[in-house]
Amino acid sequence: MQKPARARILDAAHALMLSVGLARATTKAIAKEAGCSEAALYKHFASKEELFVTVLKERLPRLTPLLQELSKDPTERTVEENLVRIAYEAALFYEQSFPIAASLYAETQLKSRHETAMREMGTGPHMPIIGLDAYLRAEQTAGRIRDDADTHAAASLLLGACAQRAFAYDAAGPYPPPPAERFARDLVRTLLTGIS
Template sequence: MTPTRARILDAAERLLRTIGLARATTKEIARAAGCSEAALYKHFRNKEDIFVRVLEERLPKLGPLLAELTEHPGERDMTENLTEIARRAAEFYASSVPIIAALYAEPTLLKRHNEGLREINAGPRRPLDGLAGYLRAERAAGRLRPDADCDSAAALLLGACCQRAFLLSTDESEPPLAEFAADLARTVLRGIG
């Protein structure tokens, strides 16, 4: 039998994709997982904690790649690194945008959700800070211009990946992911390399 924590995350991911974060209550998640709400709280502090764990454990991962690259600047080709970052970020945003979109229609829920994310040191700033940190490490290794604005470059790359997710959600035609990621990486690197 699947452990309770895994069942809760499976149920939460299904509900987040089908009814959205705003309507997925802890009671609804527990019911879909086949457990009590008390069992849910043995594994997670609150709904925001569940949401963050779904994002971290069930969606494409960007954090570990950024941490690895930051620890070893100068060891791999920068264009390949930025291409892989862009690919993973685009996959992450394509998977997460449908889950979080409903939050923006509910200002009270959005405020509560953001407060919950701050309590557990999570949120959209983490990948942005991680990418900027990686770029600063490459700059310190002499692989980027000394005046490269790493924070702006990180925002441009991740912003483009997020924009692609929004366009895909409206059935806009977008280039294949591999092409998009490679083109984006080359463009950003031209600006800061």
């Protein structure tokens, strides 16, 4: 039995965006790969940017839902356990999203159009920082991190390091990235020295 059109479109978009990058994954090519018309694609997604955001939300590690869940009830686990979960998911998210989005930086007009669309949809690369900052403020309120800790700076440091892991290492070469689990654990221990 064939998958529904929406699922086929997301599968095709994810595969093409990974293999040729966001800039070169056209809606026409995505529709062809999904076995549907371009008109059918636009019945499910208003724009290529909406399709990209949906791929990030539904086909990559689920960073945003984790942040939302933890900012509502942070106290089920320790701060360290929560931050390790966040850093692990973030490291995988950036590792998988970097090849998709990197092509945007080569085409300034496409990048500008993409950024405008992201703003109109109320999303963008700053949203995980906002989500992590909200979680850290909830921990601050619960008394589990210092009152004077700069939660926004801590969120920026943790997520920036996770993004840098995806960018700075050569996965196939002599300097592969550290395994995500070890990286997350070591990163969080270092960060907690400053905020706990």
